[in-house]
Amino acid sequence: MQNENIIKGQGAQRNVINRFDRFTFEPEDEDFELIKTSFTEVFPKSIVNQVKSADLPMQYSMNPYQGCEHGCSYCFARPTHEYWGYSAGIDFERKIMVKKNAPELLEKFFRKKGYQPEPILLSGNTDCYQPAERQFEITRQLLQVCLDYRHPVNVLTKNALVLRDLDILKPMAEQNLVSVSLSIPTINEELRRKMEPRTSSSHNKLKAVEVLSQSGIPTHVMVAPIIPGLNSNEPLAILKAIADAGAQSFGYTLVRLNDSVEPVFVKWIEDAFPNRAQKVLNLIRSMRGGKLGEKKYFDRQKGEGNIAEMIHNTFKIGKKKFFEGKEFPKLSTDGFTGTREQQLRLF
Template identity: 75%
Template sequence: MSDLIPKGQGAQRNVINRFDRYTFEPEDYELDKIKTQVTEVFPKTIINVVKSPDLPMDYSMNPYQGCEHGCSYCFARPTHEFWGYSAGVDFERKLMVKKNAPELLEKTFQKKSYVPKPIMLSGNTDCYQPIERQFEITRKLLQVCLDYRHPISIITKNALILRDLDILEKMAEKNLISVSMSIPTLNEDLRRVMEPRTSTAKNKLKAIEALSEKNIPVNVMIAPVIPALTSDESLSIMKSVSEAGARSCGYTLVRLNDTVEPVFVQWLEAHFPDRKDKVLNLIRSMRGGNLGEKRFYERYKGEGNIAEMIHKTFEIGKKKFFNNRERAVLTTEHFTGSRTQQLRLF
């Protein structure tokens, strides 16, 4: 492995922003010197209405833009380009925080027109990425949801979620919370380079155990499944997370849309040059000759023998390790809406 490979990040360099004519490209020797920059932004709303017909959620909420975790395959990378940044190093090092998110959420809940439905936190970048230790925006959002008895689901790669067990346990008592822990690999050497600033696989398993012991329902997302890189681990991951207490398990096939493609290809070149062509060719075999897929439903199904083998593997694993277990269905029946604000007057 080259000494020039940047440590603690997935992107090897910046890639050209689709919307810009020029992009800043640091020299190789500068890559390790790039520091994380945090900028406060001031959105007018915090809840997004999810319109994709193949996603099982109505609302999503993202307290941060960009993500320090550094996963080279992250589907959210291209969203950074709308802010004028690159999907490469910028996505991991130029972060935006929404400090006013809890206030915006409370104002939304108080609207008479608001229709309560479970909110996905986060639908884009990880709400428990390392800067959450400093800003605690996610914790404040959870407290608002508890105050208003509003259901929320969380997806994360970080055991930092255990910091908020006190709030999560109270929400679980009213069926207001579910957690999805993302675990694409149990191979620590692979995790260290594939998602360098996430929690270790061991700590993710400990988090599943701790959450489950508090009756907080946990789903595990084995995502993405990457042929010739992580695809041989699926059954072992399912076994381990089942034993840790997870109630359900899902998965997605890797897809490299837009500027995710060059970031992932460069990452393969840096860390797995001997496997690069094999991995990319197998991805193409699942994606009709392409590396990406944007069509609704098709983006999750894939095609060809490799995709079919992966699907069959998960069918077997679910029957063996998750038989008679069901994913949590959250309730909105306890939502207080504007009544919470009225009660605070007494």
């Protein structure tokens, strides 16, 4: 039974205290429903970030938006909003910062003397195809710059809006310059509406996998995060569905609730699933040494205990059953010259 007072279409049900602030302001309960999404243009000096995490495979990432409207209560990026003076709670979903100068910054990065190209992850922190992208089209412009410079890029998103840009993705794929990863943690649509309320539907995500694959675009799926007691019974069904849709590979992560993500998630699950909230939280603790979060490199990916081991074994079975013999192509850096190719502009 769900709490009748839960804010629908919202992951965070409250703002949580910003760890950098001495004082905090909390609106009255009825005011939360009235908060509208706002967009603020910011002016970063760079758009490409060097990834220094030892257990992540990419060297660079870029994020055209700060904050995310998708509303996933477990999003690991929530604490980054605190550096801007906002809360990791409702502010993260409703106060979106927009980097309109991102395409110019990317071109400047490509022109750096001595730059050696490596595939860049488009997203990695917040979703590059969140609803704001319909209005601002920054992700589309970034892809066009990558095509113009023949630079490889890996796209990660929860949103089928990626199909809008097939006219850029197809010629990139023909030159082995792009792959797309869809995040699909559940194919139970009722659960999806609660877990990630403003993402594309499960059906539309699977359709996007199918269309991308049929268009010759290498397609990967992140089954993430796995939350024991919520979607931990789904891996085999998800792997079969994405394999049937044409995905060439998959990855997965176990949920971890670090820093200010923890109070957001705890409040959400107590409101959305009050009858099993404590069971889910205890199962997470069983994978995280009695805690809800984990920051140690490699340990944060693996978890510990019987529940974590069961999840790992399930994915091993699914890989053997549905993905045996499939290989995901490595993107090419051979065509990059550091200068813009003379191509028809698509935006």
